[in-house]
Every structure is written in C-alpha cells, then in structure tokens.
Amino acid sequence: MNDFAANFFNLQILARVWPLLLTGLTTTVLLSIVIVPAGLTIGMLVALLHSFRSYGLRWAMIIYVDLFRAYPPLVLLIYVYYGLPFFGIDTDAFWSVVLALVLNTSAYFAEVFRAGIEGIPSGQVQAARATGLGGLQTMRYVVLPQAIRNMLPDLLSNGLESVKLTSLASVVTLPELLRAARLAQGNTVNATPLIAASLMYLAFLWPLVRLTTRLERRTLSAR
C-alpha cells in the first residue's frame, strides 16, 4: 500500500514536476481556445453552404463532412505534420495540430448546425418571410435562436470532444498536458505525473460532462 502511494500519489515528485505540468496545461488550454472557436466558425460557414439551394454546394458540404468524419484525426495530424515538409512548408507542431484538429472538428460542428437549421419547420421560415423579413433577418431572428437551443447539447459535446482531442498533440511531440506528464514520468521514474495530469483533465472536463448529460436528457425527454 505504501508502495502504491509512493508510486502514484507522491507529493515530493509532484512538487518537482508541477511547473512542467502547468506549462503543459497552458498549452492544452491555448490549443483549445484556438481550435474550438475556429472549428465553430468554419463549421457554421460550411453549414450555411448547405442552406443555399445549390446541388453542387450541398454535395461539396456532404463530402467535406463525411470525409472528415471517416478520417481518424491522429492519421490526419501525422499526415499534416510529416507530409507538409515534403512541400517545403516548415511545419511547426502547434500549427499542424491546429490545422488537423480544426479540419476534423469543423466537420462535426457543420453537421450539428445543418441538422439544427433543418430541424426548424419550414412554416417558420415562410411566416417570417411573409411578414417582410429578409433572408438574413429570417436566419438571425427566427431560425437561429430556435435552432441554437436545440443544438446546444451537441455543440457542447463536440466542444468537449475537441478539447480531449488536443491530447493527440503529444504524438507530434508538442509538450501539452499529456506529453508533459509523459516527460515528467520518464524523468522521475514515477507514475504520479500521469495521475496528476488525469486529475487536471478531470477538474476541467468533468463539469462539462455533467452539463452535457443534463442537456442531452432534457432534449431526449422533450422529443
């Protein structure tokens, strides 16, 4: 039992690696605050393409979404990270991660927005237009306010998934939280840093998980 505490909950070790873990946490947070808003914005733009009544745009959107839903983000990341230098593009690990994860996560957000917009009955749009609102006004005052309420659980759980995905950055040696924990574990020959990093993730993400569960339940019982 003593062995267990010394190897997994060792406070001396924790004190030693704490600064390294904090730097890792900062990078994880930084990655998240770049990737989630970028993914949301691009996802919304892609979904708007779908609401134009053009067959070509609609198919382009479906292919974009399905391609990135089918393509494992880790493979995409490695392809971007090791592939771009062959083009003579100098890839920084941070921006490779941002590029790969934004491509991946924007496809998911696009699908959520599309489903949300399509879920609004067409009578709403027709009524709005009949009262003299323009196309953009209809989107802004009638469709989006209703759609966003329905989409909230899915948007939240996608956001959560993209934050979790930032841990993939460790594979291309970007020292975010997971990578920092691995380095610390190697230096100290002790599992405490891994446990500490897990607890850090939990502290940030558990409240989000609880919130998602509650919102999802509310949507399902409203159906």
Place this chain on the structure above:
Amino acid sequence: MQTFSSNFLNWDVVQTYLPDLLAGMWVTISLAAIILFCGLLGGTGLALVRMARLRLLNAVIIVFVDVVRALPPLMLMVVAYFGLPYLGVRLTGFAVACIVLASVLAAFTEELLWAGLSTVSVGQYEAARSTGLTFLQMMGSVVLPQAFRLIQAPLASRIIATTKNTALASVVAVPELLSQANTAQGYSGNASPLTAASLGYLVILLPMVVAARRLERARGAI
C-alpha cells in the same frame, strides 16, 4: 507537381511496404471488432444493472461513466500502459487498447441507452410485465428494441468514433495500420505509405459513415 506525386503517390514505395500495411489493416480490423463487441455488450450490461436502482452500485456506474467520458482516451491508454507497470501489472499494448477503448465505448453506450430506456413509456414496461414476461424477456423483446431505436443515430456516430480511435493504439506499440505506415514512412523517407494508410482507413470507415447518414435520414423522416 512532380515532387508531389513522387513523395505522396509513389506506388513503388507503397508496393515495397504493402505486406506490412495489409498486416496492419488486419490488426486494425480485429482490434475494432473486439472493442465494438465488448464495448456494446458492456454498455448494455451496465444500463441493465442500473435499472435495478441499487444506490451504491449506481453511484459507481455513474462515476465510472463520467470519468471515462471526461478523460481523453489517449490519456487513459498512457496511464494503463506506462502507469500500471509500477504496480507490477504489465499489459500488452493490444490488451491496453482493447480494455481502454472498450471501456470508453461501454461508458457512452450506457449513458445513451440509459437515456433511451427512461424515454420508453412506463406503459410499455407494465404491459409487458402484465402479459407474463419475465424481466429479461421484457427487456429483450419489448423495451431494448425501442430504446436502441431511439438512440441509433448517436450510437452509430459513437461506433464510428471508436473505430477511428483504434489509431491511438499506435502510441502503445500495437502494429496496426497507422503504426505500420509511420514505420514505413520513416524507413523510406516518403509520405506515400501514409497516403495508402489513409485510403485503408477510408475503405473501412466511409461505408460506416454513409450508413450512419442513412440512419439519420430515416429517423428524420418519421
């Protein structure tokens, strides 16, 4: 353009490593099959146990589900692969990938199914019981089919996500498709094996994604 095709679409390089890549694809498929089977079964089991409404047991299930949903799967795999040996437990990468990814799928399945089960109307349960069905018969032939119908779309995207996550096993030294492609790319100094692996993943996953889209459409039509 020349450099693009010789670096990314070089058939000679792919051909050299094709046996390795195919072996990797086979590992990916078997990994996915084991994980999907255990995860779906485990998640259904957990949801059924939760139906018994034993307070302590339910608390354990809820904490397990939340923790596994909150942590990145790669973090869990790293803890299991690099952390457990300090306890004298040494698992192979394959076992770690199976246990971790199946647990993650089980957690998501339990969560979805539990929500689905609470949505099936009480009358269905009562009617099934009053016709003389046992608890398991009621679940198996009346309630579970309806619950699974309600959650089929989100469950399908979870199954796809789990299959994609098998690529994480490359981090714990499982010689699956991505790992083989990465090694080949390192040896040959050429990105074509990664292109081939990408195609391999799309061959496995695109049919699943298209099928999932069909399911969503079908549900939307009702």
